[in-house]
Amino acid sequence: MDLAYSPEEEAFRAxxxxxxxxxxxxxxxxxxxxxxxxRRAYDLGWQRTLYDAGYADVHWDASPTTRLIFLEETEKxxxxxxxxxxxxxxxAGPTIAAEGTAEQRARWLPPILxxxxxxxxxxxxxxxxxxxxxxxxxxxxxxxxxxxxxxxIWTSHAEVADWCELLVRxxxxxxxxxxxxxxxxxMDAPGVTVRPLRTLAGSTEFAEVFLxxxxxxxxxxxxxxxxxxxxxxxxxxxxRGTAFxxxxxxxxxxxxxxxxxxxxNGVWDDAGVRRRLGRLHAEFRALWRLTQWxxxxxxxxxxxxxxxGSVFKxxxxxxxxxxxxxxxxxxxxxxxxLGCEWVVDRLSSLSYTIAAGTSEVQRNIVGERILGxxxx
Amino acid sequence: xxxxxxxxQRVLKSGFREVLARRFGAEELRGAVDGSGALDRWLxxxxxxxxxxxxxxxxxxxxxxxxxxxxxxxxxxxxxxxxPGPLVATHLAAGVVPGAATGETVVxxxxxxxxxxxxxxxxxxxxxxxxxVPLRSVDPLTPLHRxxxxxxxxxxxxxxxLLTAAEQLGTAVRACEAAVQHARTREQFGRPxxxxxxxxxxxxxxxxxxxxxxxxVYAAAVTLDPVDIAAARLLxxxxxxxxxxxxxxxxxxxxxxxxxxVHLCLKRAWVRVERGGSITESEEMLAGDLLxxxx
Ligand SMILES: Cc1cc2nc3c(=O)[nH]c(=O)nc-3n(C[C@H](O)[C@H](O)[C@H](O)COP(=O)(O)OP(=O)(O)OC[C@H]3O[C@@H](n4cnc5c(N)ncnc54)[C@H](O)[C@@H]3O)c2cc1C
Numbered sequence: 001m002d003l004a005y006s007p008e009e010e011a012f013r014a015x016x017x018x019x020x021x022x023x024x025x026x027x028x029x030x031x032x033x034x035x036x037x038x039r040r041a042y043d044l045g046w047q048r049t050l051y052d053a054g055y056a057d058v059h060w061d062a063s064p065t066t067r068l069i070f071l072e073e074t075e076k077x078x079x080x081x082x083x084x085x086x087x088x089x090x091x092a093g094p095t096i097a098a099e100g101t102a103e104q105r106a107r108w109l110p111p112i113l114x115x116x117x118x119x120x121x122x123x124x125x126x127x128x129x130x131x132x133x134x135x136x137x138x139x140x141x142x143x144x145x146x147x148x149x150x151x152x153i154w155t156s157h158a159e160v161a162d163w164c165e166l167l168v169r170x171x172x173x174x175x176x177x178x179x180x181x182x183x184x185x186x187m188d189a190p191g192v193t194v195r196p197l198r199t200l201a202g203s204t205e206f207a208e209v210f211l212x213x214x215x216x217x218x219x220x221x222x223x224x225x226x227x228x229x230x231x232x233x234x235x236x237x238x239x240r241g242t243a244f245x246x247x248x249x250x251x252x253x254x255x256x257x258x259x260x261x262x263x264x265n266g267v268w269d270d271a272g273v274r275r276r277l278g279r280l281h282a283e284f285r286a287l288w289r290l291t292q293w294x295x296x297x298x299x300x301x302x303x304x305x306x307x308x309g310s311v312f313k314x315x316x317x318x319x320x321x322x323x324x325x326x327x328x329x330x331x332x333x334x335x336x337x338l339g340c341e342w343v344v345d346r347l348s349s350l351s352y353t354i355a356a357g358t359s360e361v362q363r364n365i366v367g368e369r370i371l372g373x374x375x376x
Numbered sequence: 377x378x379x380x381x382x383x384x385q386r387v388l389k390s391g392f393r394e395v396l397a398r399r400f401g402a403e404e405l406r407g408a409v410d411g412s413g414a415l416d417r418w419l420x421x422x423x424x425x426x427x428x429x430x431x432x433x434x435x436x437x438x439x440x441x442x443x444x445x446x447x448x449x450x451x452x453x454x455x456x457x458x459x460p461g462p463l464v465a466t467h468l469a470a471g472v473v474p475g476a477a478t479g480e481t482v483v484x485x486x487x488x489x490x491x492x493x494x495x496x497x498x499x500x501x502x503x504x505x506x507x508x509v510p511l512r513s514v515d516p517l518t519p520l521h522r523x524x525x526x527x528x529x530x531x532x533x534x535x536x537x538l539l540t541a542a543e544q545l546g547t548a549v550r551a552c553e554a555a556v557q558h559a560r561t562r563e564q565f566g567r568p569x570x571x572x573x574x575x576x577x578x579x580x581x582x583x584x585x586x587x588x589x590x591x592x593v594y595a596a597a598v599t600l601d602p603v604d605i606a607a608a609r610l611l612x613x614x615x616x617x618x619x620x621x622x623x624x625x626x627x628x629x630x631x632x633x634x635x636x637x638v639h640l641c642l643k644r645a646w647v648r649v650e651r652g653g654s655i656t657e658s659e660e661m662l663a664g665d666l667l668x669x670x671x
Contacts, residue, residue, distance in 0.1 A: 001378070001379060001380060001381055001382060001385060001445050001594060001597075001598060002377065002378055002379065002598060003377055003379055003595060003598045003599060004377065005377050006377075009377065065377050068377070255666060256666050256667075259663065259666035259667055260666075260667060263667060271656075271660075274659070274660060274663040275656065275659040275660070275663065277662075277663045277666060278610075278658070278659030278660060278661070278662035278663035278664075278666075279610060279659055279662070281603075281607065281662040281663065281665065281666055282592070282606070282607035282610045282611055282659075282662055283588075283611075285592065285595075285603075285604065285607045286588045286589075286591055286592040286595075286607060286611055287588070289379070289591035289592060289594070289595040290587065290588060290591045292377060292379040292591075292595075293379050293380065293591045293594075295377075295379075296377065296378055296379040296380040297380055299378075300380060308587075311583065311584050311587050311588075314580070314581075314584050315584050315588055360573075360577070362580075363573075363576065363577040363580035363581070364573070364576065364577075364580075366580035366583055366584065367570070367576035367577065367579055367580045368576070370580075370583060371556045371579055371580065371583060372556070372560070373556065373559055373560060373568075373570035373571065373576050373579060374560070374567070374568050374570055374571040375571065376571045376572065376573055376576065
């Protein structure tokens with residue numbers, strides 16, 4: 001049990017830190033939240049910069065510890081967030097790397113790493129959210145193609161995506177978990193319509209996606225036909241297991257800023273606020289340790305993160321919401337000003353106990369898969 | 377960075393768990409609860425023999441030569457077994473107080489809350505226990521005295537707090553295991569109660585608190601950073617106290633009986649919260665650190 005980094009790991013950290021210090025000041029200004037073409041260009045540009053400097057593959061090929069250092073240092077330095085690259089880099093890409101054929105890996109992975117293509121996730125449907133396996137979008141096979149019809153909802157980044165990791169029903173007769181397949185669908189295919197949805201934060205983070213007789217080559221199927229549920233579990237384990245790691249560092253930074261703000265405006269004199277800040281400090285320190293623990297366990301068992309990701313997500317999503325509740329208390333009336341970044345972050349934190357599987361569903365997973373309690 | 381148990385640590389932990397299961401299992405625990413209230417000196421020497429007290433003493437001083445992380449692992453197991461006695465105080469006295477390392481001498485200490493455990497049974501007291509008056513202890517397995525004006529006078533040292541947190545973690549593990557075991561076997565409405573979400577979700581949160589406390593305690597054992605120790609303490613106290621309460625809820629009416637072990641978990645957890653000193657102080661320390669540590 002140790003928390004020390006090896007000389008090679010420390011050397012990597014030092015090199016990265018130096019590179020960030022040199023690179024970040026030259027970045028263009030951040031686009032506004034609703035300027036999607038601008039956001040796409042900005043996020044992909046950052047990925048390209050990483051690629052050119054040799055840091056692009058850090059999410060997949062590098063050791064998990066190196067990835068941890070990468071996330072820690074980029075976040076501390078205030079580097080851009082993965083943004084539109086989230087799905088491609090953090091779960092569609094890793095899924096293809098783990099489950100795809102050699103041709104599939106060669107086709108899809110390099111453009112993700114080079115910052116050329118954006119992915120979105122077409123899992124949820126209007127009548128299949130938590131009960132994901134109830135999805136109804138149908139794919140009928142015609143020769144070398146699937147013909148896909150149905151609709152998806154809450155699809156983040158759909159407006160600017162090139163590809164969609166899409167779950168479809170390829171066998172309507174089979175039990176609901178057995179008839180599903182995992183496809184890579186080009187978003188510019190005829191029959192795909194994207195209708196942006198407005199979030200409570202006022203932005204258009206996600207969209208509805210309508211699919212009308214969309215033709216997708218059978219060669220775009222990752223995993224066997226009707227074996228998509230298993231592949232989906234791989235995707236979800238990446239999504240819950242490692243995709244939020246960098247954000248813990250961000251929350252720790254924000255917590256420090258909230259404390260300093262409280263000190264500056266006198267709210268610090270309130271012992272109740274100080275105690276809550278102290279508890280949150282304990283909480284985020286522990287969440288970072290939990291991350292290190294999960295990464296070490298993952299390194300030992302090789303590859304795909306385990307259900308421990310659900311433990312992490314449950315606690316993290318709540319801690320993040322509490323963080324912005326305290327921030328609101330520190331801001332006082334300022335907590336009603338959408339011009340303040342924390343206020344927007346407070347709003348978006350509300351999604352953390354819902355997106356990527358609600359807290360209720362995570363508790364079912366912990367109860368049934370880790371503790372072995374009977375299904376309800 | 378390899379933040380997981382090494383093979384040796386795994387073996388040490390499971391070995392100690394087995395020793396305790398053999399020597400202080402369910403029957404012995406009940407025996408102690410219903411017994412005379414005396415400390416089992418025989419058991420104390422056996423704990424000395426297996427190295428609980430001398431674990432961190434150098435080998436040439438007759439110790440086992442291991443470090444704080446290993447001590448944390450065995451104290452977690454002690455907490456899981458609800459092993460009674462001033463274990464932490466005696467462990468910390470090994471190498472200082474003659475006979476502590478071998479379990480010949482029982483050493484107690486004035487804790488953070490100004491309370492002294494097992495004063496009448498101890499051979500040596502660390503700290504000033506002058507004028508201590510007995511309480512009717514809430515925990516049947518921890519006799520208590522209160523030192524007048526003791527509370528603010530003593531701030532327990534970090535290792536005392538950390539090993540106490542390790543015991544809390546172990547007790548939280550026990551409360552979680554008991555809840556899950558009960559939820560799997562107790563049937564109502566024709567099915568195990570653990571199939572009901574309200575119950576299942578209580579169990580899931582029990583585990584989440586255990587795992588968060590675990591990494592905090594283990595990390596503090598590695599870094600020995602006072603802020604990490606304060607964090608570990610808060611999270612372990614929470615895991616043990618809330619864990620025992622939720623476990624009691626999962627047990628239903630049987631959880632409210634003297635026969636169920638749940639109340640023993642809760643009462644011991646309460647005692648250890650006091651031992652660690654003021655919770656407010658730990659929170660304030662963490663808050664203060666935020667102003668220093670911008671990272
Ligand atoms: C910001 C955001 C981004 C998202 N991005 C994407 C995306 O890119 N791609 C994508 O496919 N999806 C995305 N989602 C969808 C997300 O995965 C779903 O919203 C989520 O899984 C919940 O499904 P639902 O919205 O249908 O709610 P429902 O499943 O209808 O749930 C409603 C309520 O019932 C509870 N509930 C449901 N089932 C159970 C149960 N078995 N036990 C106990 N309680 C239960 C839920 O916890 C919730 O409180 C996103 C969601 C958000 C908020």
